Amino acid sequence: MQTSNKLTLFMSFVALCSGVLLALMIxxxxxxxxxxSPLLASWMAHGIGAITVLLMLFLLRKRLVCKEAKSTLNADASRSLLPWWVYLGGVPGAATVVLAAVTVNSELALAGTLALMLVGQLILSCIFDCCGYFGVVKQRIRFTEVIAMVMILLGAMLVIYSH
Amino acid sequence: MELMVLIALLNGGLIALSRTFNGALAKHSHALIASCCNHIVGFVVLSAWIICLESGTNQLQGQPPVYLYLGGVIGALFVVLNSWALPSLGVMRCTLLVICGQMLTGVMLDIISSANGIHWASLVGVCLMLAGVVFLNRVKQPTPQVKHANCSL
Structure with a gap:
């Protein structure tokens, strides 16, 4: 339990950092x-992103292969069972750009779009966690987590609408 | 209007879906592979969309400064970190933390770039979110953790 809490804390930090990157990227x-146009910009960003990761994979290939060898049995067993949809993360990601362009240009404007997207994101996140869809570890959402969620959502709305 | 609200909500859902897929792939292979798949598939989908549906708008107007292209590099790193963290945090926790990081950075960028400071409501929002993050980490993680042998860089 001790180590798992440390891991959670470390991963929380990683997730926060990824949020920083997300803001810079946007x-x-x-x-x-x-x-x-938003579409073309996202297209270019995806292309450049793909090149970046391919480059990183190439540079880190030795370390990755080492890791792989250590857990070959494990990885092989789990990879052969990987469902097809795990590779499709890019599809909803790409669709997001197209749809966001539609709503930003409507009455919702940027603030409304951002706020509603955050809400939609959280609703589906909760559903995935509760039901354990798509390989997510099923877990009950606790009352304290709901309070934290409300605080963060409220804070985010204040930031979005104070512009 | 209602339709637009629905689309925006759905769009947020798509983001959660995308990150969950990437997280699942990262859990069983590697976060770099997940980011790689995400970007290649996204690139192909957007290419198809641009070729089939958008004509005329797909041209650069003027010469953007080179540093703007760094968005793609940063985006790739974002997906790596996010799909690394997601399997052991759960989707909801991970989403909340990403939102916080994103909003705090947004406010920071505003402070740096705007001459006339920021609205007080932003500061209240920031405080609320920070309190929320602290609160979130005081909650003991109830479920046993996912095995993490192959997900570290």
Missing amino acids: KLNSQLAMYS
Whole structure:
């Protein structure tokens, strides 16, 4: 339990950091979109992102292969059972850009779109956690977590709508 | 209007779906592989969309500064970190933390870039979110953790 709590704390930090990256990415991409369109900017970002990861995979290949060898049995067993949809994370990701462009240009504007997207995201997240869909470890959502969720959502709304 | 609200909500759901898929792939292979798949598949889908449905708008107007292209690099790193963290945090916790990081950085960027400071409500929002994160981490994780042998970099 001790180690698992430490892991959770470390992973929480990783998730926070990824949020920082997300904000920076959105900032840069939205500026890039001013030179073309949101769609084209996202297309370029996906292309550049793909090249970046391929490069990273190439540079880290030795370390990765080492890791792989250590847990070959494990990985092989689990990979052969991997369902087809795990590879399709890019599809909803790409659709998001197209749909966001639609709603930002409607009466909702940027603030409304952002706020509703956060809410939609959290609703589905809770459903995935509760029901254990898509390989997620099934877990009950506790009352304290709901309070934390309300606090964070409220804070986010204040930030979004104070612009 | 109602339709737009529905689309925006659904769109948020798509984000959660995308991250869950990537997290599942990262759990069984590697976060880098997940990010790689995500970007290649996304690139193909968007290419198809642009070729089939958008004509005329797919041209750059002017010469954007080179640093703007870094968005793609940062995005790739985002997916790596996010799909690394998601399997052991659960989708909801991970989503909450990403939202916090995102909003706090947004406010930070505003403070740096705008001359006339930021609205007080933003500061209240930031405090609320920070309190929420602290609160979230005071909650003991109830379920046993996912095995994490192959997900670390």
